[in-house]
Amino acid sequence: MKNYILKRIFLIPLTLLGILIINFAIVQFAPGGPIEHTLAKFQGMNVNATGKLGGAGTELAKTSKYQGSQGVPDDLIKELERQFGFDKPAYIRLGKMIVDYAMFDFGKSFYQDKSVASLILERMPVSVSLGLWSTLIIYLVAIPLGIKKAVCDGSKFDIWTSFAVIFGSAIPVFLFAVFLIVFFAGGIYFQWFPLHGLTSDNWENLSWLGKVGDYFWHITLPVTAMVIGGFASLTMLTKNSFLDEINKQYVMTARAKGLSENQILYRHVFRNAMLIVIAGFPSLLIKMLFTGSLLIEVIFSLNGLGLLGYEAIMTRDYPVIFGTMYIFALLGLVLKLISDITYSLIDPRINFDSRN
16 A cells, blocks of 8 residues: 555656646637736727827737737737746746746736735635535535435335435525525525625634634535535435445345344445445545535635636636646645545555556
């Protein structure tokens, strides 16, 4: 197992390098860009009427590779290229980015007067809070429910809970969020929970216990919306995994030896059935951290990494896009490695070192 872990750790920087190169190449061919985004602000302006944008002696860009450059001074376009770093060849920009990212230097945002690292650190607690609490609660709900459904397969309990699971998976998460706001955050009926933020304005003045209570008060509705929309697939995965194991020959043999159902279920079936459930942990956590929380962050006005990445894509803020993507990929690779280690801890029969 030690050799396998060392190999995976060695492959992490190589994988990140491949991801950076592929995404950098895609961006080069993607329509639009920071220069086009900036030039769009000058649409409708009479550039010749202003000394800064035009005037006598200023050559206008008649033909340019940038959309929206018509009527814009050529020296302004060159200045924008220098400002955004596009005055250098692509291979030089790629090489500099690889060296900087190896030292976790993600540069500075094009449109915000902050470094990408500081923006990520500012937004990270929000996404981590949503992701960790949602994933924890989903597992605490889905695994016992899935086991119960497998044991009571075909019963009334299984049928009614299946309806609830299907209902939860069929309705988008943002609809649950809107429903919770309407009913419990001052929409029409009750005003029990706040509508935005993770803390109150007077959070710094609260006692330690008051800060904990205020935090959970704010996070209740966002996490509830994410849990309702995320527990269905894990519940059915757990049920099907346990059903598959329960019907195997070794379970019948254990019953013939006189073992109780609880002994069979938790001493034999549980270890084998939980392998596939554990395998889905990294993807679920990544989904809750960065993708599943995007709409939740927008609806509840939570400044997390998902919202940061979305805003960067819309404004073509390349340093933020690549920085957040790099962090997402790194966390995903680390979580996948942790998942494999957990595999071997649950079932010592699994030996990754023996794989060719």
